[in-house]
Amino acid sequence: MTTSQSNGHQTNGTNGAQNGNGSSRYIPRGASGIGVHDYVPELGYREYWYPAVEDKLIKRKPVALKLLGEQVAFFRDTNNEVAAVSDICPHRGAFLSGGIGKGMGNDEFKGFITCPYHGYTFDGTGRCVAALSDGPESKLAPKLRVRNYPTRTHRGVVYIWMGITEPVPLEEDLPEEFFYDDVEVQTYVKIWPMNWSLTMENSRDSHNSKIHRGGIRRLWSGQLFNRLPAFWEGTDITEEGDNYICIAPRVKQGVEQGYFPGLKERWPQHDWWRFRGARRLNPLIQQKNAFNNSRPGGLYRLPSIACPSARGQSQHLRYFTPIDEHSTRMFTFALKRVRNRLLPKLWWKFFYHTWYVYFNAPQTTNEREDMPVQAVGALDPHSAQKLGATDAAIIFWRRRMPWKSRDAQRIWGRSRTEAAEEMIEIEEEREAVEIPLN
Ligand code: FES
Ligand SMILES: [Fe+2]
Structure with a gap:
């Protein structure tokens, strides 16, 4: 097996590149x-800001998307705005959206997202407002937050700040x-x-x-x-x-065909259908x-x-x-x-x-x-x-x-x-x- 090794000739840190068979190759400057x-x-x-999802696709059921390498869950908060939080539950790491499962019950409370595993429930800002399986007196719930990502909706598209x-x-x-x-x-x-x-x-x-x-x-x-x-x-x-x-x-301008000596051919080979002034014939392309x-x-x-x-x-x-x-x-x-x-x-x-x-x-x-x-x-x-x-x-x-x-x-x-x-x-x-x- 060939191992990649440095030949010590690189002029800076960016000029080395590997070829297809895995050996290293010196690429000279220029x-x-x-x-x-x-x-x-x-x-x-x-x-x-990045466009994340179309606003119309976010209904009550959370939607999970991977963006910039991170798993994000989108849902509607109590103001009916689209909220985005990390999809990973801070309790024990289940996907709030359900991951490969269906996320059963994660939309139980309108305006909140509920982890399908133990029922820890978060608002649009990422605050844990209830831990269902830990009871109403849960000591852990007030200490938990899930990362919240700011969002803005403009002309039907939800933008996210990560x-x-x-x-x-x-x-x-x-x-x-x-x-x-x-x-x-x-x-x-x-x-x-x-x-x-x-x-x-x-x-x-x-x-x-x-x-x-x-x-x-x-x-x-x-x-x-x-x-x-x-x-x-x-x-x-x-x-x-x-x-x-x-x-x-x-x-x-005006060079519509080239002669390539290595080929002994002209390229483009055929363009008999092109004519000067064609552009003006199409009223749809006028620049009004x-x-x-x-x-x-x-x-x-x-x-x-x-x-x-x-x-x-x-x-x-x-x-x-x-x-x-x-x-x-x-x-x-x-x-x-x-x-x-x-x-x-x-x-x-x-x-x-x-x-x-x-x-x-x-x-x-x-x-x-x-x-x-x-x-x-x-x-x-x-x-x-x-x-x-x-x-x-x-x-x-x-x-x-x-x-x-x-x-x-x-x-x-x-x-x-x-x-x-x-x-x-x-x-x-x-x-x-x-x-x-x-
Ligand atoms: S892993 Fe989410 S509530 Fe336990
Ligand atoms: Fe292109």
Whole structure:
């Protein structure tokens, strides 16, 4: 059996990576071995709000979900608000939700959650208000608490704060369009079998030119018939804020096919159906009432929000809530400005439920095209990686964004000065790994 060993040549702690057969491999500087979890926490940043569950799904019976590696039980408290507590009973560790059992009797008292094992009962703040099997005079009950997680409900979605520091207002973590009065927000939730950060960082890279090139989903955006630049020549970080970056591909307009000498072929091989001006033929893609007209590119925003497109009549936004190392609760938010008018509202609902939900064909981070190549078993995030000019956003995401995060500021135990120095180092390293194309 081969054992992994250090060859002593690594230039820093992050450039070593293991190849598939388990032996260690030296990856020189300049051909980066940056891995998905160099600095990005595998179970997600803690000090943020995350979408957890749709409000309508929480009725009287508690619902258990694993989020950020922890087991959480949701139920309605005495104010009929959704409360979230650790699912693990502080008495002897049974799952309050019932775990693999049915949680018999855990909804016995409206507004409270009762452990199905010995009947210790907790309110929405996590206080133990009764210990049924220990009697009304229980000495233990007043001493027990189960961890409570702050929650907020906004537009039908329950958000949870799993951090260890004081929660910020929800408005600080959600993009502002979530709060516009004339914007309709639709949501669907799916489990994606992959780590949250892996799919997040893939939201805006050059796979767009390949895997998303064809496909019926390009019909509405007009791109199915439009002449498109064939490939990216790099990725630009077009704007950088405290908690986000904007990303735009560097493309050569008018270059719709490339000649690849190694293949002695042109690619894309066929595009006879594309013609100039196709985009203008589709009235649905006109940019009236568009969002983010001044945003220079797609968006990566902390802790885990990606919007692949810049402006548009609707915004397709993913919020990735980690479940564990290998799975993600993928919240897809589709936002559209309908100006509180009935017909546009109805049309948008129809369009959403057919195109987005039934045909499952929304843009650029989708279940049809992205999920199969990124899933556990299809892509090895721990393999050695070599990042090039089109991967700039990924390098930013893995190496620079973590130091901007609230976790870095609040709990990683570094001073801001140290973090700033680290960021400069990262910047220099980023320059070093970009491979010029010509
Ligand atoms: S383990 Fe929950 S009441 Fe005993
Ligand atoms: Fe994609």
